[in-house]
Amino acid sequence: MGKRVLCTSCINYRLVYKLDKDMEILLIVAGFFKGMSFPLASIAVYSSVTFGVFSNTKRFISQQRYGDSNHAPAFSDLLAASMVAGVVSVGIGSPVDLIKIRLQMQTQTFAKANINLKHRVIGFPAYRGPIHCVSSILRQEGLAGMYRGAGAMLLRDVPGYCLYFIPYAFLCEWITPEGAISPTPSSVWMAGGIAGAISWGTATPMDVVKSRLQADGVYLNKYKGVIDCISQSYHSEGLKVFVRGITVNAVRGFPMSAAMFLGYELSRKALRGEQAATNP
Template identity: 70%
Template sequence: MDSFQLEDFVAGWIGGVASVIVGYPLDTVKVFGFFKGMSFPLASIAIYNSVVFGVFSNTQRFLSQFRCGELEDGPGQSPSDVLLASMVTGVVSVGLGGPVELIKIRLQMQTQPFQEVSRGLRSRAVAAYQGPVHCIATIVRTEGLTGLYRGASAMLMRDIPGYCFYFIPYVFLREWITPEACTGPSPYAVWLAGGIAGAISWGTATPMDVVKSRIQADGVYLNKYRGVLDCISQSYRQEGFKVFFRGITVNAVRGFPMSAAMFLGYELSLKALRGDHTVRSG
C-alpha cells in the first residue's frame, strides 16, 4: 500500500475549519480586535491545517514504511517516526503558515491608532489595510516578497518544538486512554487527547509565539525590531522576563477546545472518507 494518502489533507481541512470556528474568538483576544480578520483565517488556516495534518500523517507512514518495509498504524507506532514527522511538519508549516499568520496579525492590529499628519493637527485612527489582498499587496510593495516571511525565524523556533509537543502527546495519550479491548479510539479519547495535546503545545510555545507576534505586528506603522534577538532583548529590558509568558493562560485555554475540535474533526472525517469502522489517524 502506498504511504501517500490524499484523504489526510481533506480531513485536515475539515478539522481546520472546526478549530477556527471554535477557537478564533479567544485567538483574537490575545492580539486585539475581537473578530477582526475572521474571514481570512477561516479560509486560509483551514488550508494550512490541511497541509499540516497531511504532511504529518504521510511523513509518518513514509518513515514507517522505509524503516520496516510495511506501514505501521495504531498501537506500536515508533516514537522516532512520530518525532521526525512532527519536526518535518514544523518546518513545512512555516513555509505556508508564515504569510498566513502575518496577514492575520496585521489585520487584527487595525485597532491601533495611527496619526494622519497630512490633515493638519487633528489625528484620527486610520486602517492601514483594506483587507487581506490589500494587506498582501502593501507588504510586497513596501517590504518585498521577503516581507511576507517577517518573523519566520521565530516561527520556526516556535513550530518545530511546538508540533513535537502537539503530535507526540496526542498519539500516545490517545492510545493510553483507549482500552486494549477496543479496536480503535473512541471520539471521546480523540477529543480528550487532542485537547490536552493542544494545551501542552500552546503552553510551551508561548515564549516564541510572543516574539513571533511582536515581530509580525511590527512594521504596520513603525519598525521597532531588527530581528529575533533584538526583539527578545528589547522586550526583556522593557518588560522583564514575564513578558515571554504573557498570554500563556489564554493560549493554553484556547489550545484545548481548538485542538480537541481539530483532532475530532480530522479523525471523524478521515473515518468517513476511508469508510473505516474505527477512529484512527496515520
C-alpha cells in the same frame, strides 16, 4: 406644549444615547474578530496540509524502516514526522499570521503611535482589508516581507508540533480502552484537547516574539531580528512578557485541538471505509 416638546426632546436624546452606546458595544465586540476573515478562509487548507504532512511522513518512515506503512511508529518516528510538519506549517502559516496580526494592529491609530507617518494619513487604517494588506506588503517589502517573523515561527512550530502530535499519540493510546481496534471519539477528543493545551502553553514565549516581529512594520521597524526582539522585550518588560497570554493560549488550545483531532480521525475512518468498499 412646552412640556410636551421637552419630553419629546428627552426621549429623542435617550434614544440617540442608547443607539450610540449600542454601537459602541458592537464595535468593541467586532474588535475581537478584527483580522479574522483571512485566517478563517485559509484555516481549512492550513490544517489539512499540516495533518496530511504529519500522517504521510509518519507512513513513509514506517514503510522505509519496517516495510509496512501501517506499522506502529516509534517515538523517533513521531518526532521526525512532527518536525517535518512544523517546518511545512511555517511556509503556509507565516503569511496567514502576518496578515491577521497586521489587520489587528490597526486598532491603534497613527496619532497614538507618535511616529513619522511617511505617506500614511492620520485617522485612516494602513490596510483596507486582507487583499490590500498583501499587495501593500509585497509592494513595500517584497516577497520576504510576507515571511517577516518566520524564524521565530519556526522556533515556535517545530518544537510546538512535537509537543502536539507526540503527546496526542501517547495519550490517545493510554486513554483508549484495551481491546479496542481504534480510539473512541471521546478518547480522541480528550487526548487532542490535552495535547493542544500543552503545545500552545509551551509555545507562548516564541509566539510572543513572533507576534511582535510580525506587528513590527505596520508603523515602524523596531526590531532587527529574533534575538534583538527577545533582548528588547526582556530589558523593557522582564521575563514575564514571554508568558503573557499563556493561560488564554492553553485554554483556547484545548477545544480547538480537540475538534481538529476528532475531525482528523473521523475523516481517516471515513476514507478507509470508502477504500475498503471500493477495493474489497
